[in-house]
Amino acid sequence: MKRLQFEFQTNLDFSCGMSEHCFTLRCIPVSDGRQTIAEPKCVILPHSGKVWRSRDSFGNTLICGRMNEEHSGFLFKVSGEASIENSCEAPGIAQPFYRAYTELTAAGEKLLAFYEENRPAAADVRLRAEQLCEAVYNAMVYQRGETGVKTTAEEAFSVGKGVCQDYAHIFLSLLRTDGIPCRYASGLAFECGETHAWVEINDGTRWIGIDPTHNRYIGGGYIKLCHGRDYSDCPIERGIYRGNGDSVQTVSSKVTEV
Amino acid sequence: MNTPVADARAINELLARYGVKFGIYKNGSFKEQLFPFDAIPRVITAEDFADMEKGLVQRVDALNMFLADIYSEGKIIKDGIIPEDFVYISKGYLAPCAGVMPPKGIYSHISGIDLVQAKDGEWYILEDNLRIPSGASYPLIARELCRMTSPSVFESGKIADNRNYASLLRSTMDNVNCGGINVILTPGRYNAAYFEHSYLAEKTGAVLVQNTDLFVEDNILYMKDYLGGKTKVGAVYRRISDEYLDPLTFLPESLIGVPHIMDAYRAGNVAILNAPGNGVADDKGIYYFVPKMIKYYLDEEPILKNAPTYLPFYEEDRKYVLDNLEKLVIKDVSEAGGYGVVFGRDMTKEQLSDWRTLITEQSRRFIAQEVIDFIDLEVMENGQSVMRKADLRAFVLSGEKTRVWPSGLTRFSRIADSFVVNSSQGGGFKDTWVLLPE
Numbered sequence: 253m254k255r256l257q258f259e260f261q262t263n264l265d266f267s268c269g270m271s272e273h274c275f276t277l278r279c280i281p282v283s284d285g286r287q288t289i290a291e292p293k294c295v296i297l298p299h300s301g302k303v304w305r306s307r308d309s310f311g312n313t314l315i316c317g318r319m320n321e322e323h324s325g326f327l328f329k330v331s332g333e334a335s336i337e338n339s340c341e342a343p344g345i346a347q348p349f350y351r352a353y354t355e356l357t358a359a360g361e362k363l364l365a366f367y368e369e370n371r372p373a374a375a376d377v378r379l380r381a382e383q384l385c386e387a388v389y390n391a392m393v394y395q396r397g398e399t400g401v402k403t404t405a406e407e408a409f410s411v412g413k414g415v416c417q418d419y420a421h422i423f424l425s426l427l428r429t430d431g432i433p434c435r436y437a438s439g440l441a442f443e444c445g446e447t448h449a450w451v452e453i454n455d456g457t458r459w460i461g462i463d464p465t466h467n468r469y470i471g472g473g474y475i476k477l478c479h480g481r482d483y484s485d486c487p488i489e490r491g492i493y494r495g496n497g498d499s500v501q502t503v504s505s506k507v508t509e510v
Numbered sequence: 511m512n513t514p515v516a517d518a519r520a521i522n523e524l525l526a527r528y529g530v531k532f533g534i535y536k537n538g539s540f541k542e543q544l545f546p547f548d549a550i551p552r553v554i555t556a557e558d559f560a561d562m563e564k565g566l567v568q569r570v571d572a573l574n575m576f577l578a579d580i581y582s583e584g585k586i587i588k589d590g591i592i593p594e595d596f597v598y599i600s601k602g603y604l605a606p607c608a609g610v611m612p613p614k615g616i617y618s619h620i621s622g623i624d625l626v627q628a629k630d631g632e633w634y635i636l637e638d639n640l641r642i643p644s645g646a647s648y649p650l651i652a653r654e655l656c657r658m659t660s661p662s663v664f665e666s667g668k669i670a671d672n673r674n675y676a677s678l679l680r681s682t683m684d685n686v687n688c689g690g691i692n693v694i695l696t697p698g699r700y701n702a703a704y705f706e707h708s709y710l711a712e713k714t715g716a717v718l719v720q721n722t723d724l725f726v727e728d729n730i731l732y733m734k735d736y737l738g739g740k741t742k743v744g745a746v747y748r749r750i751s752d753e754y755l756d757p758l759t760f761l762p763e764s765l766i767g768v769p770h771i772m773d774a775y776r777a778g779n780v781a782i783l784n785a786p787g788n789g790v791a792d793d794k795g796i797y798y799f800v801p802k803m804i805k806y807y808l809d810e811e812p813i814l815k816n817a818p819t820y821l822p823f824y825e826e827d828r829k830y831v832l833d834n835l836e837k838l839v840i841k842d843v844s845e846a847g848g849y850g851v852v853f854g855r856d857m858t859k860e861q862l863s864d865w866r867t868l869i870t871e872q873s874r875r876f877i878a879q880e881v882i883d884f885i886d887l888e889v890m891e892n893g894q895s896v897m898r899k900a901d902l903r904a905f906v907l908s909g910e911k912t913r914v915w916p917s918g919l920t921r922f923s924r925i926a927d928s929f930v931v932n933s934s935q936g937g938g939f940k941d942t943w944v945l946l947p948e
C-alpha cells in the first residue's frame with residue numbers, strides 16, 4: 253500500500269471578463285476498494301456564486317457551480333491524502349453500455365483491420381487485453397500537438413501519434429471490438445505533472461486498470477478522479493460562459509509519497 | 511357525416527391570421543410556411559376508435575416499460591428478446607440517463623403514434639414518436655375555428671369534443687410535477703413548432719419560457735421572475751431535443767439548453783416531459799421489436815399491427831430485402847420528417863443496385879417494409895374533389911392512466927399518388943372527428 257499526498261489545480265485565464273459561468277467539475281476522487289481517499293478538499297475561486305454537489309450516472313461525484321458576476325479568471329484546487337493498494341483492481345461490475353462503441357471509440361476501417369491483425373489468441377480476458385494494449389503501445393508514438401480533445405480513436409490511429417487520451421481511446425475501441433467491457437479513466441499519476449488517462453477493463457467482477465501509454469497495469473501511483481465510456485463522458489472540467497474572450501487553461505498536479 | 515364545414519378558404523385565412531404556421535429549413539435557410547388545412551374532416555367511427563384506443567394504450571404502456579427496463583436492468587436484452595446491438599449503440603440511447611428513474615416511472619408522457627388505414631379497413635402502426643411529437647395544436651385550432659364558422663355541426667352531440675387536449679396535457683404534467691410550476695420550454699420563435707408551444711402554454715396555464723428564463727442551483731430548477739426572485743419549477747414540458755437540453759451533459763455548443771438541468775432531473779427534483787433518452791425506443795430499428803415487447807412485458811397479443819418489417823441486420827431478412835427491393839420501402843433508421851424514406855418502385859436499375867450495396871454494407875442503418883396501400887381521403891383542390899393519401903397521428907397521453915385523445919392530426923399528401931404525407935414535404939392537414947357511440 254502507498255500513502256500519497258495529492259494536489260491538483262486548474263486555472264482558467266480569460267482574455268476579458270466572463271459572466272453567467274456554469275461549470276461541472278469531476279475532480280473529486282472517490283474511494284473504490286483500490287484507492288481510499290481521506291477528506292478531499294476543493295477550493296474554487298472566485299468565491300462569488302453558488303457551488304453544490306451532484307452525481308452522474310457513471311458514479312462520479314460532480315462539483316457544480318454557477319457564477320453570474322463578471323470574472324476574468326477561474327481556478328479550482330483539490331487536495332487530499334490517498335491510500336492506494338499496490339494493485340490494479342477494484343471490485344465492480346460493468347453496465348452493458350460499456351461494451352458499446354461511442355462516437356470517439358467507434359472502430360472504422362483502419363482499426364478493424366488492425367484488430368484483425370492483432371486478434372488475441374488467449375481466452376482469458378486479461379490476457380486478451382494485455383495483447384491489445386501492447387499492440388496499441390507499439391503502433392503509436394507519443395507526441396503532443398497532433399491531436400485534440402475531439403479526435404476520435406480512428407483518426408488518432410490513422411495519424412499514428414497522440415497523447416494518453418488517444419492511446420486510451422484506441423485501446424477502448426479495440427477492446428470493444430473484442431467484446432470486452434471497458435471504460436475511460438482520468439486522473440493523476442505519480443511521475444506526471446498533469447492529468448493522465450488510462451483504461452479499465454471489466455472481467456465480470458472487477459475493474460482492472462491498464463495504462464496503454466506505458467503498456468503496463470496501473471499501480472500504487474495512480475489516483476483516479478473519474479471515468480466514463482470515453483473522454484467526452486467525463487471531462488474533469490466542463491463549463492460555459494458568456495463573453496467574447498478566449499481562455500487559457502493551465503493544469504498542474506503534484507503527487508508525493510508520505 | 512363528412513360534410514365539409516363552411517368553406518376552407520375562410521378557415522385557411524383565419525389560420526393564417528392566427529399565425530398557424532410551421533417552419534422548415536430548406537437549402538440552409540429558414541422559411542415559414544402555412545400548413546394547408548382541408549375542410550373535409552377524417553371521420554373515425556366510435557367502434558373503430560374504441561379498438562384503436564385499446565391498441566394504442568397497450569403499445570404506449572409497453573414502450574414505457576421498455577424504457578424503464580433499458581435504463582435499469584435491461585431484462586429484455588438478457589432474456590434475448592432484443593439484441594444488445596440495437597440498443598446501446600442507438601443514437602437515442604443516452605448513457606447519462608442510465609439508472610435514473612423519472613418521476614412515477616413515466617418516460618413517454620406525450621406519444622405521437624403514426625398510423626395508416628389499409629384499404630381493407632385494418633389500421634397499421636407506421637411509427638412511434640416518443641421524443642417531442644408535434645402537431646396536436648393544428649386539429650385543436652382548426653376545430654376551434656370550425657366551431658365558430660359552423661357551430662351547428664358540433665352541437666349535434668355526435669362528435670367527440672377535442673378541447674380536452676389541454677386538460678389532458680395539464681393533468682399529465684401535474685401527475686409528475688415534483689413541486690413547483692409547470693413550464694413549456696421553447697427554443698424560440700424560429701422553431702418549426704413555435705406556434706404550437708405558445709398555443710399549448712396558453713391553453714394549459716403553463717408558463718412559456720426560453721432557456722434564459724431558467725437556471726439551476728443546488729440541483730433545483732428555477733424560473734427567474736421579474737423582481738429578481740425565483741420560482742421553483744416542478745415539471746418542464748420541453749420542446750427542444752435531448753442533445754440540446756443541457757450543454758454541460760450533452761452538446762456543449764447548445765445555446766438553447768439549460769445548464770445543469772440534468773442534475774436537477776437526476777436528483778428527482780424536476781420532471782422532464784418527455785424524459786431524455788426516449789429516442790432509443792422510437793428508433794426505426796426498435797420499431798420492429800415493439801410487438802415482441804408487448805408480449806414480453808404485458809403477456810398480451812398486440813392489438814394493432816406493425817407494417818411488415820425486415821431488419822437487414824438478420825441474414826434471412828437481408829436476403830429477402832435484397833431480393834425484393836423493388837417492391838419495398840427503405841428507411842434510414844436515424845432520419846425523421848420523411849427524409850430518408852425511399853420507395854424501391856421509384857428507383858432506376860442503377861439506384862437499386864447502389865441501394866443493395868449500401869444495405870449490405872450498413873445493415874444496421876436501414877429497415878425495409880412492405881408498402882401498405884393505405885386509403886386515399888377526399889381533399890378539395892381548387893374547388894375540385896380529389897383523392898389523396900392520408901395518415902393519422904394519434905396522441906396518447908400517459909398521466910395517472912394512459913389515455914388517447916379522441917381526435918388527432920390527419921396529414922395528407924398534396925401530390926397525387928404520393929405516399930409521403932409529411933408537412934415538411936409539403937403535405938396538408940385535416941381535422942379528425944371521432945364519433946361518439948350512438
Ligand SMILES: Nc1ncnc2c1ncn2[C@@H]1O[C@H](COP(=O)(O)OP(=O)(O)OP(=O)(O)O)[C@@H](O)[C@H]1O
Nearest residue numbers: 637817846847848849879880881882929930931932
Ligand atoms: N410501409 C409504408 N407503406 C406506405 N407508405 C409508407 C410506409 N412507410 C412510410 N410511408 C409513408 O412515408 C411517410 C413517412 O414515413 P415515416 O413516418 O416512417 O418517416 P419519418 O421520416 O419518421 O416521418 P415523421 O417522423 O415526420 O412521421 C409516412 O407518413 C407514410 O406516408
Ligand SMILES: [Mg+2]
Nearest residue numbers: 624636637847
Ligand atoms: Mg412518421
